[in-house]
Amino acid sequence: MSSNWEVSTTSHKGRYIRAKLPLTRGTLVLKSDPFAYTVTNKQKALRCSACLKASEGLRGCGRCKKLYFCNSQCQRRAWPRHKQECKAICASQKVALDAMSIVCHAVWRAAADKKTLFDSDFGVLQSNRRLQSTDDDVAQAPTAMLIRTYLESSGIEASQIPSIGDAMNALSVIKTNSFTILDDEMMECGVGIYPLASNFNHSCDPNVVITFNGFELQARLIRNVHTGDEMTISYIDNAKPREERRNQLRKQYYFNCDCSLCGDTQMDDTHLAFRCQQRVGGNQCDAMVPFDDGKQLVGDDALCSQGHVQSITGDRMNSTAQHLDDKITEAKSVSESDRAIQMCDEVMCTGRKILFKYNTQLTAISSATCDIAINHGRFDKAYDYGMDGTRGLYRILSDGFDPRLGIQEKGRGICERGG
Numbered sequence: 331m332s333s334n335w336e337v338s339t340t341s342h343k344g345r346y347i348r349a350k351l352p353l354t355r356g357t358l359v360l361k362s363d364p365f366a367y368t369v370t371n372k373q374k375a376l377r378c379s380a381c382l383k384a385s386e387g388l389r390g391c392g393r394c395k396k397l398y399f400c401n402s403q404c405q406r407r408a409w410p411r412h413k414q415e416c417k418a419i420c421a422s423q424k425v426a427l428d429a430m431s432i433v434c435h436a437v438w439r440a441a442a443d444k445k446t447l448f449d450s451d452f453g454v455l456q457s458n459r460r461l462q463s464t465d466d467d468v469a470q471a472p473t474a475m476l477i478r479t480y481l482e483s484s485g486i487e488a489s490q491i492p493s494i495g496d497a498m499n500a501l502s503v504i505k506t507n508s509f510t511i512l513d514d515e516m517m518e519c520g521v522g523i524y525p526l527a528s529n530f531n532h533s534c535d536p537n538v539v540i541t542f543n544g545f546e547l548q549a550r551l552i553r554n555v556h557t558g559d560e561m562t563i564s565y566i567d568n569a570k571p572r573e574e575r576r577n578q579l580r581k582q583y584y585f586n587c588d589c590s591l592c593g594d595t596q597m598d599d600t601h602l603a604f605r606c607q608q609r610v611g612g613n614q615c616d617a618m619v620p621f622d623d624g625k626q627l628v629g630d631d632a633l634c635s636q637g638h639v640q641s642i643t644g645d646r647m648n649s650t651a652q653h654l655d656d657k658i659t660e661a662k663s664v665s666e667s668d669r670a671i672q673m674c675d676e677v678m679c680t681g682r683k684i685l686f687k688y689n690t691q692l693t694a695i696s697s698a699t700c701d702i703a704i705n706h707g708r709f710d711k712a713y714d715y716g717m718d719g720t721r722g723l724y725r726i727l728s729d730g731f732d733p734r735l736g737i738q739e740k741g742r743g744i745c746e747r748g749g
């Protein structure tokens with residue numbers, strides 16, 4: 331697979347991956363097991379710590395009793411990477427939080443290879459610590475100290491335990507390079523370090539997507555590439571509006587994105603646009619009322635892309651749209667099915683009326699109401715709500731080759747079958 335591509339460097343972006351020959355979309359360009367990985371803290375009681383699969387019949391580790399496994403086979407397979415963790419958990423009676431856990435797993439993995447952390451494959455990964463604010467650096471110090479205590483109680487040699495400074499560097503490496511491991515439904519289940527895949531740079535309009543089979547990372551092309559083309563992935567949710575994406579990239583990865591999507595303000599208009607409020611031939615016009623200069627205000631005389639004058643102000647549209655998120659939060663906590671569905675109906679009715687079909691928020695409320703309806707066993711409603719997601723934004727991102735679209739289509743299939 332790596333004969334298809336090579337790692338190269340530029341002064342602007344550092345290392346990057348480029349195609350050595352023309353490749354077609356769908357090509358699996360990289361398959362990789364993690365250097366280190368961990369189940370997320372939120373999921374640790376629901377999933378096997380070895381294979382990351384969710385299961386109802388999990389068995390707790392007989393010693394630490396805090397992590398779970400599918401069966402004795404998974405437990406045996408996990409033992410080489412769980413044994414030090416098990417000692418540390420027994421000593422502290424706590425499972426480490428995600429960032430700390432992945433650093434510790436990386437140290438144990440390096441130790442198993444008879445190396446220190448920064449002499450191992452982990453050591454080649456980019457750290458952005460020097461770009462971190464002093465506040466961020468100071469905030470990391472207590473975790474770095476806890477990492478040392480945890481590692482000391484895990485029984486590895488003192489020479490393999492990183493200093494406080496190195497533990498802080500390791501936390502910065504994690505911030506820039508860790509991958510969130512997703513299951514088949516794209517639910518977060520783990521965090522992993524995959525040094526080869528860390529050579530992918532970011533684009534909000536990528537040509538590669540990452541998916542997981544258990545903890546194995548798979549990178550596939552979603553567009554054709556020519557010889558020499560850079561292969562990129564999206565580090566963030568690229569369905570978010572431009573400013574939100576760019577802020578997250580600056581905060582977590584310390585760069586200003588100059589990808590084609592960030593340069594395309596028209597696309598951003600569609601992410602944030604409202605729907606025309608005029609009726610044409612008995613139906614509501616489908617055209618977009620564009621995002622206005624970052625203020626999301628459309629005046630009384632703003633026009634839709636078909637030239638219709640708008641009668642509702644942008645302020646009113648905006649406050650109605652904000653109210654939809656509160657309604658969803660409320661609907662999630664309602665246990666009575668008819669009431670929850672009634673609330674979802676109201677949210678979708680208003681959302682469809684005021685939000686343009688490619689608006690990020692319409693995609694989000696469509697997914698959320700679909701999930702709520704599935705939880706209440708109302709597959710007819712879930713199908714109806716989910717339609718807006720599948721017709722919407724994910725269709726135009728990544729030329730329609732977006733894994734989220736696949737998940738939505740699968741959900742629609744399940745709803746059609748009635749569960």
Ligand SMILES: C[S@@+](CC[C@H](N)C(=O)[O-])C[C@H]1O[C@@H](n2cnc3c(N)ncnc32)[C@H](O)[C@@H]1O
Nearest residue numbers: 343344345456506507528529530531532583585
């Ligand atoms: C996971 S690393 C990617 C590989 C990295 N270029 C290297 O040399 O190791 C993430 C870092 O790469 C750089 N990077 C990734 N995508 C970029 C982009 N589109 N523009 C500028 N820098 C980027 C940033 O410094 C970011 O923090």
